[in-house]
Every structure is written in C-alpha cells, then in structure tokens.
Amino acid sequence: MSWPTVKLTLRLRLPMAVSAAVGLIAVQLAVGALFPAVGHSIGKLNIPKGVAQLLGGADYGTITGWFRSEIASVYGPLVVGALAIIGAAATTAGEEQDRIAALVLTHPIARSQLVAAKALAVGLSALIIVFGGWVGMIAGVALGGGGISLAHITALAIELAAFGLAAGAVSLAVAAGTGQRSLATGIAAAVGIGGWLINGFAPLVSGLSWLKYLSLFYYYGAHDPLTRGLGIADTAILLALALLLTVVAMVGINRRDIRG
Amino acid sequence: MSTAPAIEITGLSKDYGSGRGLFNLDLQIYPGEVFGFLGPNGAGKSTTMRLLLNLIAPTAGSAKLLGLDTVADSLAIRRRLGYLPGDFAMYPKLTGRAMLEYLAQLRGGVDLAVRDGLAERFNAELDRPIHELSTGNRQKLGLIQAFMHEPELLILDEPIAGLDPLVQQSFHALLKEVSGEGRTVLLSSHTLSEVERVTHRLAILRQGRLVVVDSLENLRQVAVQRLEIEFTTPVAPAEFSKLPGVTAVKADGRTLTIAFEGSADPVIKALAAHEVRAVRPGDENLEEIFLRYYRPDTAAS
Numbered sequence: 001m002s003w004p005t006v007k008l009t010l011r012l013r014l015p016m017a018v019s020a021a022v023g024l025i026a027v028q029l030a031v032g033a034l035f036p037a038v039g040h041s042i043g044k045l046n047i048p049k050g051v052a053q054l055l056g057g058a059d060y061g062t063i064t065g066w067f068r069s070e071i072a073s074v075y076g077p078l079v080v081g082a083l084a085i086i087g088a089a090a091t092t093a094g095e096e097q098d099r100i101a102a103l104v105l106t107h108p109i110a111r112s113q114l115v116a117a118k119a120l121a122v123g124l125s126a127l128i129i130v131f132g133g134w135v136g137m138i139a140g141v142a143l144g145g146g147g148i149s150l151a152h153i154t155a156l157a158i159e160l161a162a163f164g165l166a167a168g169a170v171s172l173a174v175a176a177g178t179g180q181r182s183l184a185t186g187i188a189a190a191v192g193i194g195g196w197l198i199n200g201f202a203p204l205v206s207g208l209s210w211l212k213y214l215s216l217f218y219y220y221g222a223h224d225p226l227t228r229g230l231g232i233a234d235t236a237i238l239l240a241l242a243l244l245l246t247v248v249a250m251v252g253i254n255r256r257d258i259r260g
Numbered sequence: 261m262s263t264a265p266a267i268e269i270t271g272l273s274k275d276y277g278s279g280r281g282l283f284n285l286d287l288q289i290y291p292g293e294v295f296g297f298l299g300p301n302g303a304g305k306s307t308t309m310r311l312l313l314n315l316i317a318p319t320a321g322s323a324k325l326l327g328l329d330t331v332a333d334s335l336a337i338r339r340r341l342g343y344l345p346g347d348f349a350m351y352p353k354l355t356g357r358a359m360l361e362y363l364a365q366l367r368g369g370v371d372l373a374v375r376d377g378l379a380e381r382f383n384a385e386l387d388r389p390i391h392e393l394s395t396g397n398r399q400k401l402g403l404i405q406a407f408m409h410e411p412e413l414l415i416l417d418e419p420i421a422g423l424d425p426l427v428q429q430s431f432h433a434l435l436k437e438v439s440g441e442g443r444t445v446l447l448s449s450h451t452l453s454e455v456e457r458v459t460h461r462l463a464i465l466r467q468g469r470l471v472v473v474d475s476l477e478n479l480r481q482v483a484v485q486r487l488e489i490e491f492t493t494p495v496a497p498a499e500f501s502k503l504p505g506v507t508a509v510k511a512d513g514r515t516l517t518i519a520f521e522g523s524a525d526p527v528i529k530a531l532a533a534h535e536v537r538a539v540r541p542g543d544e545n546l547e548e549i550f551l552r553y554y555r556p557d558t559a560a561s
Contacts, residue, residue, distance in 0.1 A: 102351070
C-alpha cells in the first residue's frame with residue numbers, strides 16, 4: 001500500500017466529501033423538521049407497487065417510513081454512490097488522462113499498489129460522507145420527534161457505506177481496466193440506476209423477478225435496516241463485491257498500456 | 261567501449277498499426293553519456309522512452325537499463341531512474357513544494373538539501389499552486405523532481421521546453437555535472453542547438469526506425485560542407501553548381517557560398533580558374549545534418 005498516495009488522494013478529495021457530508025446533514029435536518037407537518041397530512045400514498053418500492057414503500061405516515069422514502073431509498077445512495085463512482089473514476093482513469101499517473105508510475109510504486117491506494121482513499125472519503133449522513137439522520141430524527149433507534153440508524157449507515165464502496169468499485173474496475181474516465185462513470189452510473197429500476201420493477205414480473213439479485217439496491221435496502229437492523233448477509237455481499245472488483249481493478253491495470 | 265551499457269536496447273518494437281510506432285530498435289548508451297534523441301513528432305522518441313519506463317509493453321524485443329530488464333525489474337529500475345515527461349503535468353491545486361514532497365515520499369530517501377539546491381539553481385517557485393504557474397515554471401518543477409534523488413540514469417523528454425535562456429544554461433551546466441559523475445542521460449529534443457551543445461552522441465529516428473546513431477563529430481564528417489569564397493570579381497554560380505557533389509550555390513555580390521558532399525577536390529580545382537580573395541569554411545550545423553537524414557533518398561539508404 002502506498003500511504004503517501006492514500007494521504008494525498010484523501011486530502012484532494014476531502015473538500016468534496018466534507019461538502020457532501022454537510023449537505024446530507026442539512027437535508028436530513030430539513031426532512032426531520034418537515035415530518036410533523038407532512039407526515040400527518042400525507043400519510044401513506046396510494047401509488048403503484050413498483051413506484052412505491054422505488055421510494056422505499058412511500059409510507060409517509062411514520063417517521064421511519066418518511067426517512068426511508070426520503071433518505072434511505074433515494075437521496076442517501078444517490079449522494080454516496082455518485083461521489084464514490086466519480087471519485088474512483090477521477091483518481092484512476094482521470095489522473096491517467098491528465099497524464100499524472102504516467103509520472104507517478106515512473107516512481108517505485110507498482111500499478112496495483114497505486115490502484116489499491118486510490119481505492120482506499122476513495123473508500124475513506126465515502127465513509128466521511130456516510131458519517132455525515134449518520135449524524136444528519138440522528139439530528140433529523142430528533143428534530144422530527146424521534147422514533148428510530150440509534151442502532152437502526154447505524155445499521156442504515158453501515159449498509160449505505162457498503163453500497164457506496166460497491167458502486168465505487170464498479171467504477172474503479174472499469175477505470176483501471178480501460179483508463180477511460182467517462183466510460184467508467186457511465187457504466188457504474190448505469191449499473192446503479194439500472195439496478196435501482198430493476199429492484200423496483202423486476203419483482204412485479206414473475207419471470208424476471210430473479211433480476212433483482214443483480215441489483216446493488218437489492219442487497220442495500222432489501223433488509224430494511226431502519227426497521228429490522230443490519231442485514232449482515234446482504235452487507236457482506238456488497239463488501240465482498242467491492243473487494244472483488246478492487247482486485248479486478250488491480251489486475252486490470254497491469255494488463256494494458258498506460259497513457260500520457 | 262568495455263563498460264556495460266547503461267541502456268541496452270535489442271530489437272525493441274511497439275507496433276500501433278498503420279506504420280506508427282517503433283520498429284526493431286537496437287541501441288547501446290554507456291555510463292556517463294549524454295545521448296540525444298532527434299526526430300520530428302511521431303518519429304518514435306517518446307514511444308522509446310515510455311517502453312524503457314515500462315509504461316507501455318513492447319510488441320517485440322527487450323531492453324535493459326542499468327543491467328536490469330525493463331519489464332521484469334521495472335520497480336528496481338525506477339528506484340534508480342529520473343524521468344521528465346514531454347508534457348509535465350501534476351495535481352493543479354497542489355503547490356510545487358507539496359507535489360515534490362509527495363514524489364519524494366514515493367521514492368523515499370530523497371535528500372531535501374538536494375531538492376532545495378535544485379529549486380534555488382532553477383529559481384523555481386515552490387509555494388504557488390501549480391495551476392498558477394507558467395509553462396516554464398512548471399517545467400522547472402519537472403526538472404527538480406527528475407534530478408532530486410540523484411538518479412544514476414535520467415530520461416528527459418524535451419527538457420528545455422518553455423525554459424528561459426538563463427535556466428537553459430543552468431540546466432546544461434547540470435547535465436555536464438551529472439555526466440561528469442558518470443551518470444547517464446537520454447534526452448529527446450526538437451531544439452537542435454540543445455542537442456548539439458550537450459550530447460556526446462545522438463540518434464536520429466524517422467517514422468519509428470533508427471536512421472543513424474553516431475557522435476556529432478562523425479556525423480559532421482559525412483555531412484554537407486560549405487565554403488564561402490570571396491572573388492575579386494563576380495562569378496556566375498552556374499559554373500560551380502554543375503560540379504560533382506555540389507548541392508547548392510548561393511551568390512551574394514562577389515561572394516559564392518558553395519555546399520557540397522564528399523571530396524572538395526572538384527570545387528578547389530574550379531576555383532583555380534579565378535582570382536580568389538578569401539576562402540572561409542562554413543561550419544555545418546546539426547540542422548543540416550538532421551535535414552540530410554530526412555531527405556527521402558537518404559532515408560531509403
């Protein structure tokens with residue numbers, strides 16, 4: 001592991017990670033503050049099952065449902081996933097396209113070490129964002145009158161972190177394997193958004209319901225951490241996938257020419 | 261030479277298709293040499309350097325740097341090597357100092373006094389973000405990072421690009437010191453005067469193939485020679501332009517400048533028919549040598 005690379009990459013990613021964390025806190029404070037007014041007036045929306053699934057059940061009558069729909073199902077994974085995807089692509093393929101990687105790799109650092117260091121730094125920056133989300137949810141729930149335990153909020157944060165690492169690792173594997181920033185971002189985003197839609201709609205079609213197992217969102221949200229606590233098996237699958245894709249990235253960058 | 265080459269390239273090729281790349285390069289560069297790589301864009305200079313650095317994989321052939329295989333022993337080589345890319349780039353938000361610290365940490369064992377000495381020598385700005393620096397000031401950082409660990413071997417792609425003449429002078433002095441210490445330098449350049457000034461030997465590449473490799477002194481011997489002859493009365497250039505070996509004749513009043521290849525005998529004998537006031541030898545420069553190797557008929561040979 002190249003610790004100078006981890007340190008520098010984290011330092012360069014820190015402003016974005018802190019901004020996202022602060023944004024997550026602010027949004028959840030607003031969500032919490034709105035619950036007393038919105039929760040009693042909207043309640044449970046009568047919308048199609050697939051759409052409700054996409055929105056985490058669309059139950060706005062309870063604070064758990066409200067936070068699940070507003071934060072856990074869409075906003076949280078969107079922010080954490082997007083920044084992990086962008087960060088992984090930018091710090092590997094992006095730096096290669098900017099001709100920085102070629103210079104760094106003329107120093108005594110193996111390509112796989114470089115990729116591992118970038119993966120760790122991007123993973124740590126994703127954890128900073130998740131930490132902001134955790135703090136924000138605790139504060140938001142308190143502002144909304146309470147009702148979700150700290151253990152369940154922590155369970156969601158852990159699952160969100162695992163989701164972010166897996167989404168980032170998809171981007172990392174493509175970026176390291178191809179050296180193409182836009183390709184990596186595009187494929188990882190397609191995997192994320194496609195997975196979100198599949199997770200919502202595939203279960204409605206009996207012949208296609210198996211597709212949900214291909215979605216990162218299935219392993220992230222299926223266990224409903226805000227109600228049932230941490231889904232250990234699902235979280236382990238996401239973390240194992242993140243690890244596997246990081247290894248793929250480390251192997252992939254060794255099999256091609258470096259630009260610059 | 262009896263010492264082992266610092267760079268030994270054997271049949272090295274990188275085929276990008278459509279005739280682009282590097283083809284079957286054989287070359288030895290010895291310790292203490294400053295070796296110049298000449299050629300226009302796309303000639304294969306940077307490709308050769310990137311192959312030596314193991315940034316790209318060869319299609320065929322192999323190379324050894326400091327006795328180590330460029331592919332199998334790449335990490336060990338990189339500990340002992342300094343490199344300046346042709347288009348030096350770094351994290352734009354970092355200051356030069358932070359960037360050099362990062363690269364020094366990657367290497368380990370960099371003497372900060374050497375780094376600071378180089379910064380002083382090149383008058384480099386270390387405390388401004390890189391994106392605020394001019395091309396020349398960025399290039400200074402590139403040179404510092406290449407030299408700061410006092411490597412045994414330096415690979416420099418267009419090292420003086422963007423540097424002002426004073427810094428160029430400092431850089432050339434540094435090259436002489438490095439060479440004097442027995443360290444080896446491979447540099448590429450479009451600036452022929454630079455290659456002429458600092459290199460012991462040079463190679464000319466054309467379309468990915470080695471055209472010639474020799475010392476400048478030897479290349480001069482086979483190059484076009486020029487004589488500037490001042491007559492007492494004007495002489496018609498046509499009288500000389502038809503002589504064997506003569507490639508060009510330029511008239512300026514009573515003075516003719518005659519360029520020729522091979523023996524000077526036909527020119528001297530023709531001069532005997534006229535009253536000559538003065539004969540001045542023209543010192544053929546590297547540009548003429550370079551262009552000679554880029555003429556289609558020479559390239560074919």
